[in-house]
Each structure stands twice: as C-alpha cells, then as structure tokens.
Amino acid sequence: MPEKPVAKPAFSFPWLAVVSVLLFGFMYLPILVLAFYSFNDSRYSTGWKGFTWKWYVAFLNDSRILTALANSLIVAFFAVGIAAVIGTLMAVGLSRYRFPGKRVYQGVAYLPLIIPDIAIAVATLVFLAAVAIPASGGLIQLSLGTIISAHVVFCLSYIAIVVSTRLTNLNPHLEEAALDLGATPSQALVQVLLPELTPAIISGCLLAFVLSLDDFLIASFTAGGGSSTLPMEIFSRIRTGVKPDINALSVILILSTGFLFALAEYLRYRGEQKRLGN
C-alpha cells in the first residue's frame, strides 16, 4: 500500500481538512469551556473575572463529593476485579470449547454491550427488589454491594471482548508446546497463556474501570437510599443549577480519565508491537 495518498484522490479540496479541523474544535469545545470556567473568579459571569483556585479548594473540602468519589472508586475497583477474573476465564473458555448452547451463551455474554443501560438498570432493580431481597429475607439490601454486582455484568462483557480479540491473534502453538513439554493444563494456562493475555486484560480492565466510574443509570437504580456514587452526586448537583466547583471536578476527572485512556491505548499499542515482533 502506498504510504502517501494517491495523486488524484476524489476530493482534493482543502474543505475536507477545514471541516475536520472545525469538528476537532467541536469535540474539544465543551472541555475547554469547563476548564476555562474552573479558573474563573466569578460564580455567574460568562466573562473572565480573573484567575482563581478557589473552586478546586472548594471541591477538595467538599466531603459529600469526596465520599461519592470514594464510593465510585470502591465500586469500580471491585466490579473490575471480579469481572477481570470471570471475564478472562469466560473468553478463554469460549475460544477453546464447543458445547451445546454455546451461541446462546455468547449472545448473552455480549448483550450488555448493546442493550441500553436504562433497560439493564430497570431489570436489575426489579430483580433485586422483587426476588433477591425477599428471597434472602432482607439479607441483601440495595447498597454498594448491589451496584458492584450489577457493574460486574457489563464490565465482564467489555473485558471478555478485548481478551477474545487478543486470543484470536495468539500463536496457538505456545500452549501446545507447553503441554507437549509436560506442563499440566493449569500450568500451561497460568504460565504460558496468562502472560500473553496480560496486556489485553489490563486494557480491558481500564476500559471497564472508566465505564464503571462513568455509569449513572445502573448505579442510581441499584444504589438504594444510603450510598451514592460520583455520577449520582454530579447529577443531583447539575439538577440544582450550574456551579463552578463542578467545573473544577470536571477538569480533574477529565485529566484522570484521559490519563487512564492514554495508558490503556499505550498498553494495547505495546502489546501489538510485541505481537508483531514475535
């Protein structure tokens, strides 16, 4: 394939580049606006009234938002941890075994990637309230635990799809060689396959982590009264009006998720380079 565009492409007019650059601007405009106002020393003004850190200070002293942030991190950490183990096992199992009902299993496993969050949220709430809580005699209650169990469902799908993509690109003879050399199947899995899959598992986990941190609907349906996650707290604040400390929070969140995303992409890129090098 030629490195450079062909000499006579269909549209050689600069408007294509102009439109693209304008749309890049469109994509970054809201983020720049948030950043701008997070440093603006006025609560209501649209214009620039001087530089300030006070919204960041207000955010750092806001115990409700910090509690919500801690809740979100706890949920994401446990949901992703559980999903990483069972999702990876599922992806490897699905790539390896044939069994009756496999297509149905696969269809269900990747369903959360497409079914709207609101439908998953509703179904989970109905299940928990109508079945799980009465059946357990009230032992299960809507709490961080129920959010985690609901988040595992979609984290599982995302991690499994990233891992299974990697599995299709893997050299199948490595594991065979290990088995031929006398490794037990579980040794081959842990010592040969797992290291090969690690970059994919990590980038799948980062993806799931970001999605879990961002989830508003499923968390609000499964949280119950006591505990709220960061998106729930942000939502209730947005409903009560525009506040500059939310701008500060946005900038912090955008920087950290941007960092996580860059890390995920870097790991994926390095994994691919490694594979090409093999």
Added chain:
Amino acid sequence: MTNPSHPIANQPDSQVKPTWLQPLLMLAPAGVWLALLLVVPTLLIFELSLVPGIRPGQVVNPSGLDNYLRIVQPDYFPVLGRSLFFSIGTTLACLILGFPVAYWIALKVPHRWQNLVLLGFVLPLWTSSLLRSYAWITILRPTGVLNTILSKIGIPPLDILNRESAVLIGMTYSMLPYMVLILYAALEKLDRQLLEAASDLGATPPQAFWKVTVPQSLTGIAAGSLLVFITSMGDFVNPEILGGASSMTVARLIYNQFLGATQNWGFGSALSMVLILVVSIAIALLLKYGDRSAAGGV
C-alpha cells in the same frame, strides 16, 4: 456484538481433551453471574410488563397487555415518536459530520499519523458523559458562551437550551466519535486503485465519490448508523440535562416510572421491553448488513 465462534486457528480439537470439569470451571462463574443478573431480570421485567399499575412490593400476576396498549395512547405515543426523532436526527447528523472527518483521516492524513489523529478525535468520549452534557449547558444557556459570542458580532441571542435542538446537539456530540471510528475502519480498507481508475476513465470527483467511495463503505455506513441509532434510543443523560420538560423520551419516561414520582413498575417494564425490541430490530439489521469488524470497532 456477538462474537461468532473463532476456534484457535490450526489447533486440532483432539489436542484439547475437554473433560467436563475444566470448561465448567471456566464458563460457569460468568454464566451464573449473567444468568442471575441479566437473563432472569430481563425475563422478570417481561413478566412484570404484563401487570398493569404494579407498584413496588406487589405480587406479580400476569394479566394482559394493558401496559403495552398504554404506550400507543395519545399521552405517550408522542414520547416514542420523539425518541425516534432524536435517534434518527442524531444518526443523520453524525453521518453527515462524521463522513468528512473519517474520509480525511483515512485518505489524507499520512498513514503513520492516522492512529494518533483518530485517537485525538475520540479522546473526549472517555470523559464523564454527565459532565460533557453539563458543559453544553454552559455553552447554550441564555447568557452562555454561544450567546455572548453572538452578541459580540451583533446577532440576536438564540434560545436553544431546554429545547429539542439542544438535545440534538448534545447527542450528536456524544455519538460522533463512534461514527467516525466505524467509518474510518471502513474507509481505511478502501481500494484506492479503484478511485484512480475511476478518475482515469474520466469520472469527475463527485461521480467517483458516489459510484466508488460510497458503495465500498456501505457496510461501515450501515454499521455506524445503526450503532448510533441504538445508543441514542437508550440515551438518558442528554435529553434529561439539555432537553428540559418538553423533551420527554422513552428513556426518561422509564426512569420516571421507577425513580421519579410516577412509580408504575409495570408500565416502566413495558416501556423497557419496547426499547429492547426496537434495539433488537436494529441489531438484527446490523448483524445482517454490518461488517463485524466495523461493528466491534470501539
């Protein structure tokens, strides 16, 4: 995105001797989790959707299609219509805006920079969806950024926030990166020699575009459109935050049946089933016409 079975290439099945134990250990944990928290709940809301006027804690006793008939009554039918309007509008806007960007990245940007440019375009996708919507309030509100700029150049202020146009802007903004990703995946595979041939044979650039580029990227266009449509149908955040009271959609209506003042679980379940049905039809079309790698392009 179902993943059709992909047995590891070149691996004879006899090499792996599946006893029942190993597959069970690998597939059962996720299977049980999915069954308990996805399959059973979905079946349950289907059962619940057949019960009119049910409230939390009531006994499930299926009796009819009242909840479904309620959706098509004049009070609620416009809501379904508005959801479809938002989704189709967003899909068209993303297609019109996304195509030039994807085309530019795939065919104009030097190959080694393509991934980086694409990454730059989709990066905002990874920030909180609530906060991105909230940012549009700051831009679109009556005394916001947009109207401040408009007044500086002498154009009368626009009253966009809490109207349908604000929802369309917010949704288009949210979905555009998905569309560009999928269109890029399709356009990158474009056979450039065909474009050259077309122009050598005397086709004008617009002719070459409509007769060569568009037909070759049709699977990407279909996959991208359906994905954006599906995601828009279920979008709650943009209509809720940017749309005001007038922009009631199916997702918002469902939310109100459970967490709002209305508290009608049966009706909410019926609405969810309709939403799942609409999305399933779209997925069936996607699987039939869409390219699998493009569909999984995220």
